[in-house]
Amino acid sequence: MMRSLYSGVSGVKGHQTRMDVVGNNIANVNTTGFKSGRVTFADTLSQTQSSASAPAGNLGGTNPKQIGLGVGVSTIDTLFTDGAVQATGKNTDLCLSGNGLFVVKNGNETYYTRNGAFEFDESGNYVMPGNGMKVQGWMGTNGTLSTTGAVTDIVIQNGKPMEAKATEQSIYSYNLKANPPIITEYSFTNGTTTYTRTSGTHDGYYVEASTSQPVTVTFSDGTKTTYTSGVYTIGRSLPVSTTFNYYDSLGTVHTATVLLEKAAVGAMSYTDENGNTQDNKTGTAWAVSLGSTAAVKETDGSTTNYSLGTHTLAFDENGVLRTATNFTPTDALTYDSDSAIAQADMSYEPDDITASSAATIKLTATVHAPNGSTRPQDITLDYSNVTSYADINTINATANGNAAGTLKSVSIDSSGVITGVYTNGVRQSEAQVAVAQFSNISGLTKTGSSLYQASNNSGTANVKTATDIGCSITPSALEMSNVDIANEFSDMIITQRGFQSNSKIITTSDEMLETMINMKR
Known part of the structure; x- marks a missing residue:
């Protein structure tokens, strides 16, 4: 009789625990990043009245006779299913989806959370504003991120300055038209003579x-045009003008112009991508020249002189840029001495085709300040990404370097990279948010304030980028609680009925005990 009482008591206590978990779930239905819990039951020890016996002789086997002694709480699990994404419009909020958690620190103590309601404090620390814990990740250096080292506090100070950086390289991309019309004839009048x-x-x-x-030019495609500016060479194409902005060491912006002219050449030799020498191959060659040989006057009163030297770009029969040798130009440049414009007064002069070509060229720009000082600057022109196919001319140059600026805003992408936007127009990676993954995420210990810590059964944190561990981050959003109200209400009804049923066991057992006691009277 006492067994049924104890069974009823264990059932009441177990269902009370389950109701406590249901109540906690419902209480946290609107808690950011909250993960719901559940209770599972298991029966406790059973009292054996008689053991099982094996079949013997003419008798069959018998099963054991056991009386259960009640129910116990087997587990209280944390369910780490994703909650719904709720857009907030705040650019520092992060919603994490997948099997991972954000990493935050309080001194030397490391915690983990799904609550991505972060913001920057007065000192530029990226923190949880409710408790000041610092979000962990990797800091960038001059826009370069490395995620191979240990994580650290993310600190991005508002108004962070960016120093001026002189341009060191201008990268050319896309296509240089392989079949432009070639100048076959020109005519001009000097005085009364044509x-x-x-x-x-x-x-x-x-x-x-x-x-x-004016100069009237006839092209290989039969067209004829009269020009009042520009330089024109028999056997070459019209110059393709490429310009790019670059910065000196003080952050002052300048503009450089480089011209490309297709020229006729003989056979050439080059080394292919497999290291084999290809001789007597056909191809195309382009002479590289400065857009102006005169000093450029700057707005601050200084002047800039450019020096390029003589260079050639050579493309093979497939339009691939090659480091070519042994090709001979079929034209020797000759200034037309009958022109009314003296050779020394020309805006620029075309350059010869050299006997070899390379993918990189050095351009030297020298600024002459009004006080007499000079600032020479070498810029590498990189043509290695340029092709030369027919019909389209899309060549474009982009230089590095920047003027001085200050940080005005940040944005965060789906991999957790924080990008800074500066007043000088530069966008660079400032930091990347770290994400931790555990072998048994349900084994983490809750510490309150939507925080977790590693336990003996959670495994060691594997801290990587969100992309590396298969998670995704939604910026300007938060993860809602994964509590399902309909499911919790159903559990509450079932738990209530279980509690009532076990209470009835106690009262019924009590009545039976009372009847037994009354039998003596």
């Missing part, structure tokens, strides 16, 4: 057009 130069007889002759000396 001069005509034609290919074959005057290959390599060049002249500059002006309003006082």
